[in-house]
Amino acid sequence: MKNYRQLLVVAMTIVVSACATQGHSGRDAAEISAAGLPENIPPPGTFKTGVDQADLMYEAMLAEIAAQRGQLQIALDYYHHVAMQTQDVYYAERAARVGNYVRAYQKALDAALIWRAKDKENAEANQLVSVLYLRTGRYNLAAAELEKILKETDKERLGQAFLQLGALFQREVPLQQAMELMDTLLEKYSKVPEALYVAASLHLGLDQKEQALERVNQVVKISPDWEEGALLRLRVLFTLHRKEEAITLTRKYLEQHRDKQSVRLAYARALVENNQYADARSQYELLLVKLPESEEVLYSLAMLSLQFKDYNEAEGYLQQLEKTGKREDQVKYYLGQIAEQRGDDEKAMDWYSSVGEGEFYLDAQLRLGMVLAKAKSLEEAIEHLHGIPVSNADEKRMRILFEGDLLRRYSEFKQASRVYEVGLKEFPDDIDLLYGHALVDERMGRVNDSIATMRKILVRQPDNVAALNALGYTLIDRTKDLVEGRELLEKAYAKEPNDPAIIDSMGWLYYRLGDYNKSLEMLAKANSMVEDAEVMAHYGEVLWVAGQQDKAREVWNKAQEQFPENLILRATVKRFIKK
Numbered sequence: 342m343k344n345y346r347q348l349l350v351v352a353m354t355i356v357v358s359a360c361a362t363q364g365h366s367g368r369d370a371a372e373i374s375a376a377g378l379p380e381n382i383p384p385p386g387t388f389k390t391g392v393d394q395a396d397l398m399y400e401a402m403l404a405e406i407a408a409q410r411g412q413l414q415i416a417l418d419y420y421h422h423v424a425m426q427t428q429d430v431y432y433a434e435r436a437a438r439v440g441n442y443v444r445a446y447q448k449a450l451d452a453a454l455i456w457r458a459k460d461k462e463n464a465e466a467n468q469l470v471s472v473l474y475l476r477t478g479r480y481n482l483a484a485a486e487l488e489k490i491l492k493e494t495d496k497e498r499l500g501q502a503f504l505q506l507g508a509l510f511q512r513e514v515p516l517q518q519a520m521e522l523m524d525t526l527l528e529k530y531s532k533v534p535e536a537l538y539v540a541a542s543l544h545l546g547l548d549q550k551e552q553a554l555e556r557v558n559q560v561v562k563i564s565p566d567w568e569e570g571a572l573l574r575l576r577v578l579f580t581l582h583r584k585e586e587a588i589t590l591t592r593k594y595l596e597q598h599r600d601k602q603s604v605r606l607a608y609a610r611a612l613v614e615n616n617q618y619a620d621a622r623s624q625y626e627l628l629l630v631k632l633p634e635s636e637e638v639l640y641s642l643a644m645l646s647l648q649f650k651d652y653n654e655a656e657g658y659l660q661q662l663e664k665t666g667k668r669e670d671q672v673k674y675y676l677g678q679i680a681e682q683r684g685d686d687e688k689a690m691d692w693y694s695s696v697g698e699g700e701f702y703l704d705a706q707l708r709l710g711m712v713l714a715k716a717k718s719l720e721e722a723i724e725h726l727h728g729i730p731v732s733n734a735d736e737k738r739m740r741i742l743f744e745g746d747l748l749r750r751y752s753e754f755k756q757a758s759r760v761y762e763v764g765l766k767e768f769p770d771d772i773d774l775l776y777g778h779a780l781v782d783e784r785m786g787r788v789n790d791s792i793a794t795m796r797k798i799l800v801r802q803p804d805n806v807a808a809l810n811a812l813g814y815t816l817i818d819r820t821k822d823l824v825e826g827r828e829l830l831e832k833a834y835a836k837e838p839n840d841p842a843i844i845d846s847m848g849w850l851y852y853r854l855g856d857y858n859k860s861l862e863m864l865a866k867a868n869s870m871v872e873d874a875e876v877m878a879h880y881g882e883v884l885w886v887a888g889q890q891d892k893a894r895e896v897w898n899k900a901q902e903q904f905p906e907n908l909i910l911r912a913t914v915k916r917f918i919k920k
Contacts, residue, residue, distance in 0.1 A: 385422030397423055401432065408435070413443050421448045430459035437469055446476040464490075472509065480518050484525050491530070500535035507539030516546045534564040541573055545580065553577045568601045575607055584615045602631055609641065618648050636667040643675060652679045674701045677708060686716035703729065703736055707743045719751050738768050745777045752908050754784045772798055776807060783811075788819045806840070809833035814846045817853050826850065841870040849879055857887040868896070874904035878913040885917050893917070 385400055404419035420436035423429070433455035440449025450473040457466040471486035487506065494502050510519035520543045523536070530536045541556035554577050560570040571594045578587030591608045595601065605628055612621035622645040628638045639662040646655035656679050663672045677692030689712050696705035706729045714722035726744050731737045741764035748757035761778035768774060779794035795812035798805055813829030816822040830850050833843050848863030864880040867873075877900035884893035897914050904910055 385418050397426055404432070404435070408439065413439055414445075417443060417445055417448060421452055424452050424455055428455055428459070430456055433459065434466070437466075437473075441469065441473065446473055449473055450477055472513070475509070475513050480514075480522060484522055487522070487526065488529070491526070499530075499533060503530070503533060503535040503539055507535075507542060510539070510543065511546070516543060519543055520547060532563065534560045534567060534570065537563070538569060538573060541577065545573075545577060550577065550581050554581065566598065568598070568604050571598075571601070571604050572607050575604075575611060579611060579614070584611070587611060588615060588617070602628060606637070613641070613645075618645055621645060622649075634665055636662065636665060639665070640668060640671070647675065647678070650682070652682060655679055670696045670699050670701045670705075674705050674708075677705065681708070681712055686712050690716070703731070703739060707740070710743065711747060714747060714751065719747075719753070722747065734768075738764065738771065738774075741767075742773050742777065745774070745781075749777065749781055749784070752784075752906070754781050757781050758785065770801075772802065772805070776811070780811065783815055783819065788815065791815060792820075804836065806833050806837050806843070809836075810840075810843050810846050814849065817846075817850050821853075823850070823853060827854075839870075841867045841873070841876065844870070845873075845876045845879060848883070852879070852883050852886075857883060861887060872903060874900055874907035874910045877904075878907075878910045882913055882917070 400419045401423050404416050404423065407413070407416035407419065417436060417439045420432050420439060424432040424436045433452045436452030437449050437456050440446065440452060450470070453466060453469045453473055457463065457470050460466055467486070467490060471483055471490060474480070474483035474486055491499065491502060510522065514522070520540070523540045523543055527536055527540060537556050537560045541553045541560065544550075544553035544556060554574075557570065557574045557577050560567070561574055564570055571591060575587050575591050578584070578590070588608070588611055591604065591611065595605055595608060598604065605624055609621050609624035609628065612618075612624060622642065625638050625642045625645065628635065629642065632638050639658050643655045643658035643662065646652070646658060656676065659672045659676055659679075662668060673692050673696045677689045677696070680686075680689035680692055690709055693705040693709040693712065696702055707726070710722045710726045710729075713725055723744065726740060726747070729740055731740055741760060745757045745760040745764065748754075748760060758778065758781045761774050761781060764774045765771065765778065775794050775798055779791045779798070782788070782791035782794065792812065792815060795808050795815070798808040799812065802808065809829045810833040813826045813833060816826030816829070820826075827850055830843070830846050833840075834847055837843050844863050845867040848860045848867060851857075851860035851863060860883050861880075864876070864883055867876050868880045877896050881893040881896040881900070884890070884896065897910070897918075900907075900910050901914070
């Protein structure tokens with residue numbers, strides 16, 4: 342539209358006049374520009390002014406006004422029509438940009454091809470054509486365009502170009518097609534680490550883990566210092582469940598690149614995922630020196646300190662995190678947990694009460710109920726639980742489950758049974774509610790009902806470790822079926838060898854089998870891991886029967902100080918110590 346833009350003002354006078362005589366809106370250009378365009382504006386190509394080329398001039402004007410007013414679909418329609426009719430580079434560029442923005446990719450491509458044809462050296466036009474080929478599914482054409490762009494890219498910018506291309510592929514192209522495109526490009530760029538990195542990432546996205554590892558190993562070989570390569574290798578090896586290898590290689594990388602904080606952060610996360618908490622804590626402590634206000638580092642150190650029951654350290658990290666203004670409710674919730682662990686019920690209740698609405702609100706209110714039961718009364722705790730507002734079915738289920746578990750903990754088995762039954766009417770076959778109800782049935786002497794419920798859970802979830810343990814324990818303790826009970830407990834122990842509840846059950850199994858030495862070994866281990874009334878009751882009983890009455894009394898005296906109301910503990914002590 343070579344001279345059209347210069348003639349726009351003159352043509353507008355003619356167009357407005359012509360439109361008025363032909364029944365179009367008689368509003369002048371200034372009025373239209375101020376108010377925006379009406380919704381019923383005629384489509385492009387329908388203006389017939391009778392004046393040579395004035396109809397296209399009017400469309401060009403409408404496109405500009407629509408663009409200024411944010412009416413982008415109208416602007417695109419008119420820009421596109423004018424560009425197609427005139428092949429003008431200005432309107433082609435405008436149509437291409439607006440079309441790409443509003444995701445009208447075919448119209449954008451039509452216009453971009455004109456723009457590129459009229460301005461062959463324009464890098465942006467060339468790039469947009471290649472992107473629009475991708476977005477419209479013309480992958481072969483896109484590959485040819487990308488090869489031309491990469492060929493003209495400076496060597497020092499080639500790596501960055503591939504990383505940008507990888508990001509584009511991830512956003513815009515189905516993974517399989519993106520992989521095929523990368524395979525084509527790698528025929529010429531197999532020594533560019535960023536290209537190999539993109540290929541490895543795509544393989545990973547396609548769950549082609551071994552191919553991803555092969556590519557990322559090539560990246561590391563070519564560019565051993567590049568932290569992105571080290572990070573991706575760590576990730577790929579973890580997906581292959583080669584965690585120890587991943588950790589070893591990343592540790593060696595950090596020994597040579599101590600300043601690569603992003604790698605150290607990923608390494609610390611990997612250690613946590615691999616349950617190497619002490620090593621992870623050391624890495625986060627190193628990170629804290631360089632990143633003293635890092636939200637993630639402070640939070641991770643707080644959680645790891647809680648894991649090690651180092652409450653003073655955890656409190657310090659949480660207080661530092663509180664000063665950053667980040668994760669306020671999480672900080673309050675975990676400070677409440679620390680106060681609870683220290684036995685400071687008043688402070689725990691204050692912290693839990695201060696947690697605002699959001700992710701941690703319900704958990705804080707439930708924990709507040711637990712503390713109320715301990716510090717005040719079970720009745721007040723239950724009243725509090727009933728007053729907690731819930732916004733959906735899952736929150737209601739959690740509240741019911743917590744109430745049942747709290748009542749069971751305080752040996753209110755009949756009341757707990759009613760709560761579980763009400764919950765199961767609303768949430769039939771819920772595994773957690775079934776499990777809680779089975780435990781209550783066992784305590785109330787309804788052993789067959791308990792066993793039936795546990796079997797029902799295991800039909801649906803054969804690897805449910807809690808159910809395996811509970812059913813196995815019930816069988817050896819209440820039915821004397823040592824064969825199946827042992828089979829179930831050994832299966833649970835193989836899956837969770839560090840669970841103190843399962844270790845306690847294994848200790849009780851060996852007691853029933855008459856192997857006191859093995860029983861004491863297991864029960865001593867469980868007792869060292871957790872302070873629990875039933876574990877201590879079991880440990881004391883086996884000590885007594887094994888001839889270590891003084892040590893049994895010591896264990897039971899400590900347990901009675903901590904859990905004076907526990908029925909199992911009281912019954913156990915009463916059987917052996919006559920008062």
